[in-house]
Every structure is written in C-alpha cells, then in structure tokens.
Amino acid sequence: MKSIKRRLTFHFSFQFIAIIACVCCVLFCALMFLAYYLSKQDIKRDLPSGSLSVLTGDTTVEGGKATVSDDLAKQLKQEGLWYQVLNKQGKVIGEVNSPKDLPKHYGLSELLEMDKTKKFKGYNVVTELDTFLTTPTYYILGYKSDLKEQLYALYAKYNKQSVPPKSDIPLIKKALKEKDASLQILNEKGDILASIRMPKEKTRYDPLEIISRKIEQDKYDSTVTVFHDSKKKISWVFYTPNNYQSITDESIIRKAWMISIIVAVSVLIATITFSIWNAFRYGGPLLLFTSWLGRMGSGNYSEVLTEKERKRVFRKNGKVRFQYRLYSEVITAFYEMAEQLSLAEKERKQLETTREEWMTGISHDLRTPLSTIQGYGHMLESGYYNWNEEELKEIGQTLRDKSEYMVGLVEDFSLAFKLKNNVVALETKKVDVHQLLQHIVLKFVNDRTIKNVQFSYVPVHLQPFIQADTRWFERMVDNLIFNAIKHNPENTTITILTVLKSDHVLITIQDDGIGMDKETQKNLFDRYYRGTNTTEKTEGAGLGMSIAKAICELHKGHIEVKSTPNQGTAITLHIPLSTNQQPG
CATH class of the missing domain: 1.10.287 (Helix Hairpins)
Incomplete structure (x- = not known):
C-alpha cells in the first residue's frame, strides 16, 4: 500500500499547487489587465503631458535600438504626436511618427534649450531622463498645438488692461467663435471679471477648481487653457471642446468592479467545476467500495463486482479505467479479500x-x-x-x-x-531412520493380533539421520500403518520405503489395497472423518490420522497422500534430515 500512499500524496499536493498557481495566474492577469487599462486611460486623459511615463515603461531598449508596442505607436499617430528616444551621445535610437525636419542627433545646446522652453522647432515637447538600471536614456514626446498658439496670440493682443474695453468685446467674440471657444477672465481671488461666449452660471471659482479642470480634462466636455499675467494678477481661461475620449459614463472604479466581478465569477465557476470533477473522481470509487462492502456484509463473497460495475471499472483489455486508477491497489485488495473470505466461508462450512x-x-x-x-x-x-x-x-x-x-x-x-493448540513439547535427538523403522515394522510383524497382512521394509542404501522424538515419531508411523491395516481386506501387503531427496528423507507407507476416492483423500486427516468400532484399535481412526499429521508438522515435515481406487494407497512423510549426518 506504500505506492497508493505516495500516489495520493503526489496527487493532492499537485492539485493544491496547481490550484494556487491558477489562482495566482488569474489574479496576475487581472492586475496586468487593470494596469494596462489604467495606463490607456491615463494616455487618453492627458496624452501630451501625462503619457510619457507610460511610453518610457513600454519602450524596450536592446542592442542599441529602442522600440514601442504597435498599439502605442498607432495611438501616437492618431493623436498627431511624435516620439524619440536618445542614447547617451544624443543619437536617436528609436522614433515614432517623427517629422522630417527633426534631427537624428541632438547637441548639448539643443537639449538644454528644449528642457528650458519645452519647445523645439515650433513643437511643444515633454522630456524625461531615465537612468534606472540602464545607461542614461532621454525620451522626447512632441506635439504641435496650433489652437494653443492662436489662443495665446488672442491673449497677447487684447491683454492690455485687466478687462478688455467694450469696443474689443465683439472682436474677441468673433475670434472665439471661429475657434469654437469661450473665455472667462478671473482675478487673483477667483472672481469672474468677464465672460465671453459663456453662460453666467457662476460668479467666482475656488482656487482648485480651475487646476482640477486643467489636470482632469477627461471628466469635462471642454478643455481648459490658462494664461496668467503675474503682474496684473489676472488669468484668462479659455474653454475649447474636449477632443479626447470621455470616461464619464464608465469610470475607472466601475471598470475595476467589472474586472473584479468577472474574475470572481471565473474563479467560482472554476471552483464548482473542480469540485464536481473531484466528486466524480473520488466519490464514484467510494460509492463502489460501499456497494462492495454491503454485498460482502450480506455474505455474498463470490460477486465482488456486478456486470455493470465491472464495465465501469475495467476497460475491454482488462486495465483499470482512469477514474479508478488511483485506487487500483485497493480494488486488487478487495478482490483478494473477497477470495479469502469466500475460502474462509467454505472452510467454515466444511469445518462445521x-x-x-x-x-x-x-x-x-x-x-x-x-x-x-x-x-x-x-x-x-x-x-x-x-x-x-x-x-x-x-x-x-x-x-x-x-x-x-x-x-x-x-x-x-x-x-x-x-x-x-501446539502445547506438545518434543524432546528431539538425532535418530537413525533405519533402526527406528526396523523396530516399528518388527513390532507389527510380531503382533499376533494382526493376521493375514504382509509387511515389507525397503530401506535406502545410505544411513539417514533425523532430529526426532522417538516416542511421538513411532506413534505417527503406528497410526499410518494401522490405518492401512484397518481399511484394507485380508492378504494386503504393506510396504515401508525410505528415499533420500537432498535435505529430506521420504518415508512412504504403501499398500495394494482398495484405495480411496478424492473426497476421502481430501478429508483423510480431518478429525474423526472416519469412525471406528470397539473391536478396532483407535490408531486407525480418523482421529489417529489427524494426530499423525500434527506430529509430522511438529517435526517440521509434511505429509502427502496418493491413492487410486482398487489399486492402493501411498502416504509419504517428508522429514528434514539432521544437519549432522555423522553417526553418534
């Protein structure tokens, strides 16, 4: 049963590890998907200024070349952005959607000016330097904002006073209409000094309102562009339509909840499926064993499996099916136990x-x-x-x-x-088999009560020695000879033979009498299988034969019977030889 212990240990350990691995894999995939979704939303929220960190994380620098994923490259092109990656020497080692007028190599002055002004050749740029675990790499994200430049020109033209004069209002309104924009002018406290092409819903803003609208533009239907005059402490706030995808209808939290629900439902379905599979895998054999035990409990040992159950357990080629293979040793043990119980039941009935x-x-x-x-x-x-x-x-x-x-x-x-009950103690000593058998045969030859029976002793040429208790050994041979005398007619010849076989001596009591059938041979040594009458000696009774067999076994030997009806019987004792075969 050690193999089934090892198999069960391995099986359940493997299942436990596999379940943990699957759960970890599902959670990892869910987290990766959520991170990817959040990064995508971050790009959509403020692509020009907020996505460079995402781009740097997605950029792979290997073998002196930098690459980004196809999805990000496609999105950069759709938004009209360009992207360059520079190595330590200022050389471009990777780029996406770069205009032709951009250099392939940057000098120190160009990089310093770009970092200071956040502009390069008419493009607005966002830069980042990465030195983490790699050689220094410089990332540049550029975009052209014509609308912002036009709004700035409008601001610069009419920002002569804190509030434009009434004569300039129609001109400003016309310019804003062309750009589908609106304007609010705020003082340092957030009070609205003027509103052009904007409904007068509010009179002032809290300090963080404008900052929030500028940073989280995806939450609103308009984009905020602010120009601040620090001397006059006046801010011009332009509102233009939001061209970026809005996620107002489906927030990140809602998406995260959806992902969590999908993961939870998937894990639940997987758990239920696994439980059902385990129920069939382990419950089926247990139910089968229960039916076996029920049949054996009712004494039906011959039918371990019904025909239907046999088809469920075994294939046509006789091999155990996969579902029951884990318990193959148990099934074999059940068969062996059923056979032993069936044999024990037969022996019990025979004993009765x-x-x-x-x-x-x-x-x-x-x-x-x-x-x-x-x-x-x-x-x-x-x-x-x-x-x-x-x-x-x-x-x-x-x-x-x-x-x-x-x-x-x-x-x-x-x-x-x-x-x-093995309570007879033998007092063994080294005995000469020839002398002992001669003594026994002569005793029968000289017995006047035994008439019309011929005795013959045929010894082996060598002189064999055995370890025996002469008293009990003589009783055993007496019983066998008396059995031959009692159950055979007059003028029967009884021959005692000795033969050497390697480490045993074979003593055969043979007669030419009436013989025995198979049933008699089978029960010859059962206690009192044959009765006697008071005119016969008890040594020839069934009790005597049982005693003879027990004495033989006490001498570490065994007894064998061969008989044919009307031809005679031969009873052979197999007795081990003494280890020392020297006389004395």
Whole structure:
C-alpha cells in the first residue's frame, strides 16, 4: 500500500499547487489587465503631458535600438504626436511618427534649450531622463498645438488692461467663435471679471477648481487653457471642446468592479467545476467500495463486482479505467479479500460438517462400549443369573477391554486437542531412520493380533539421520500403518520405503489395497472423518490420522497422500534430515 500512499500524496499536493498557481495566474492577469487599462486611460486623459511615463515603461531598449508596442505607436499617430528616444551621445535610437525636419542627433545646446522652453522647432515637447538600471536614456514626446498658439496670440493682443474695453468685446467674440471657444477672465481671488461666449452660471471659482479642470480634462466636455499675467494678477481661461475620449459614463472604479466581478465569477465557476470533477473522481470509487462492502456484509463473497460495475471499472483489455486508477491497489485488495473470505466461508462450512461428523463418530464409539458395560452391569446387578468363575473372568475381560478402549479414545481426543493448540513439547535427538523403522515394522510383524497382512521394509542404501522424538515419531508411523491395516481386506501387503531427496528423507507407507476416492483423500486427516468400532484399535481412526499429521508438522515435515481406487494407497512423510549426518 506504500505506492497508493505516495500516489495520493503526489496527487493532492499537485492539485493544491496547481490550484494556487491558477489562482495566482488569474489574479496576475487581472492586475496586468487593470494596469494596462489604467495606463490607456491615463494616455487618453492627458496624452501630451501625462503619457510619457507610460511610453518610457513600454519602450524596450536592446542592442542599441529602442522600440514601442504597435498599439502605442498607432495611438501616437492618431493623436498627431511624435516620439524619440536618445542614447547617451544624443543619437536617436528609436522614433515614432517623427517629422522630417527633426534631427537624428541632438547637441548639448539643443537639449538644454528644449528642457528650458519645452519647445523645439515650433513643437511643444515633454522630456524625461531615465537612468534606472540602464545607461542614461532621454525620451522626447512632441506635439504641435496650433489652437494653443492662436489662443495665446488672442491673449497677447487684447491683454492690455485687466478687462478688455467694450469696443474689443465683439472682436474677441468673433475670434472665439471661429475657434469654437469661450473665455472667462478671473482675478487673483477667483472672481469672474468677464465672460465671453459663456453662460453666467457662476460668479467666482475656488482656487482648485480651475487646476482640477486643467489636470482632469477627461471628466469635462471642454478643455481648459490658462494664461496668467503675474503682474496684473489676472488669468484668462479659455474653454475649447474636449477632443479626447470621455470616461464619464464608465469610470475607472466601475471598470475595476467589472474586472473584479468577472474574475470572481471565473474563479467560482472554476471552483464548482473542480469540485464536481473531484466528486466524480473520488466519490464514484467510494460509492463502489460501499456497494462492495454491503454485498460482502450480506455474505455474498463470490460477486465482488456486478456486470455493470465491472464495465465501469475495467476497460475491454482488462486495465483499470482512469477514474479508478488511483485506487487500483485497493480494488486488487478487495478482490483478494473477497477470495479469502469466500475460502474462509467454505472452510467454515466444511469445518462445521466435519465437527458434526466428528461428534457423531465420538458419540457412536463411546456409546458402543458403554452399552456393553451397561448391559453387563444390569446382568450382574439383577442376581438372576448364576455365573461360574470362567464366565465372570470373561465378563471382566470384556469390561476391561471396553474401558481401555474408552480411555484410549479420550486420550487420543486430548492429544489431538493439545496438538491443535501446539502445547506438545518434543524432546528431539538425532535418530537413525533405519533402526527406528526396523523396530516399528518388527513390532507389527510380531503382533499376533494382526493376521493375514504382509509387511515389507525397503530401506535406502545410505544411513539417514533425523532430529526426532522417538516416542511421538513411532506413534505417527503406528497410526499410518494401522490405518492401512484397518481399511484394507485380508492378504494386503504393506510396504515401508525410505528415499533420500537432498535435505529430506521420504518415508512412504504403501499398500495394494482398495484405495480411496478424492473426497476421502481430501478429508483423510480431518478429525474423526472416519469412525471406528470397539473391536478396532483407535490408531486407525480418523482421529489417529489427524494426530499423525500434527506430529509430522511438529517435526517440521509434511505429509502427502496418493491413492487410486482398487489399486492402493501411498502416504509419504517428508522429514528434514539432521544437519549432522555423522553417526553418534
């Protein structure tokens, strides 16, 4: 699951960084657009005098040449302005809409005169020197103002007195009409001394009113041109139509609000879209997992995915779709868990069946000897029969055999429980396999109670040694041999073989009897899969086979069964060899 942790960490970190980057990008673009809009409005507001700083910011000086954007160059031409950029030596390194009579190189005297008079060759000029982080660069913005010159000539001609005489008023009015202009004459206090071609709405101005109208001309429908006579303390204020675009109807604040609203709506839409995408991306798999858990909670382990869900999760080529790829390990884990739960459920049902059979077998095996003991008890208690000494001995022998069988059965049951819970401690030592198996086989050969069974022992040529507890090891082999005796007819041959395989010795108990079917082989070592009767030894019971398997596993080995019906059975023990194969 480490890979999914890394993938989720990377996925959400990347999303977080991407969201921050997108928001920053949107805000940056909005601010840049607002700055661009404000600069455009600044140019429109007072292009001749207020736009040089914008031009200098837009001018790129690189490789000894200066350039401006096409939009600004186009606007300069539309407004009838010219623009030049000079280097440290006074050479023109960039220009827009420059008249032909302007020089390509400026001398010191020309620049000083231009800076002092703000005029050059009949043009009004605005200049600026830039020394920030670069070599000194001089910027010149020039324009021709015929109207201003004409207004100044009118002012100079009739400004002989504080207020023109009545005889001059018609001449002034005619000249103003030709220029579509109007005039107000103010004293030092702002009182209106005369108004020509202007309605008499006011009698005086506050000191800052005229200054405000002169600076923020775009807010008004007329442009103000002021000529001041410092000696007479008289100001002539000319009003002419405003040729620049008005932004009265749509102020900068309103534009800024519109931009803010657009940005906010865009961010909101992007956030909603991202939330919906995340809901499908992460909510879909979670809903799918919920339906899985619901089915598994109801015990339906075989159907992890319905056919519809399988098509949603997997492509036709079997690969997980993009939406669910983030949880591919989880999907795999769900499948594995479902398989394990399904297997556990099958094993539980099998265990329940085995337990019932086991309890049935134990009840049957205990009931039979108990019935015999109970019957003899009633007969002895009744006093109805007269028993001779030989009959009493026979009854006593039967009672002892039945009780010994019951004790052995209970001991086996207790041993099986201990082996299951790993509470049996082995006392192992290095044992010669040949000697141990010879001893066990001879014990069966010499047992007079076992009739019509042939035994054969085929040892390996080498002398193998194992680490074993001889008591429990002998019990294990006894149980396997008794099983072969019990479940086969008379004249069966039982062969014990030993074979060496690298670091293991293989001990095989083989018979040529009736064999077993697949179901019997599968349940051979289940506790009490086969019952017994009181005339048989408990070592051959299903309990004995379970004990044999547990003892084999305690010796770090495993047991294998091969059988074919009517051909016989071979049970092989795989026991690890001792690390030291030297005798003693």
